[in-house]
Amino acid sequence: MTTAETRALVDIPAELLPLISLPPLEVLSDARARGAECVWGGEPLSTATAIDLGEREETDGGHWFPRACRPCARRAVLVARNEHPGLCEQCADDSIICKTLRSLRALALELRR
DSSP: OOHHHHHTOOOOOTTTGGGSOOOOGGGSOHHHHTTSBOTTTOOBOOTTTOEEOOOEEOTTSOEEOOEEOHHHHHHHHHHHHHHGGGGOHHHHHHGGGOHHHHHHHHHHHHHHO
C-alpha cells in the first residue's frame, strides 16, 4: 500500500456519525447511496480512499452505506464541530471539557493529513 492509500483510512467513531449531516437518500444516485462514490462530491471511491460514514437505516427499513472522500468528510466534520456548541448543554457551560467537541476537533485534524 502506498502512503496515499494508507492515509485515507480513517475510522470515524460511531458516536460521532449521527452528528455528521448527510444529503437525503432520495436525492442521491445509486452509486452514492451504496458508497461507490462520495456522498457529497460524487468522486469515485475505492476501499483504499473511502471514509466510511456508517450504515444508515431508513424509516422504511432499507439500509444504505454512505462513504466520502477525505476532503468532503473533513468539511462535514468541520460543520458538525461548528454546530455542536449551539446544541450542547456541556458546551454552553464549558466547551473545554466537552468530550464530543474535543473528538470532533481531533477528527477534523486527522482528516486534514
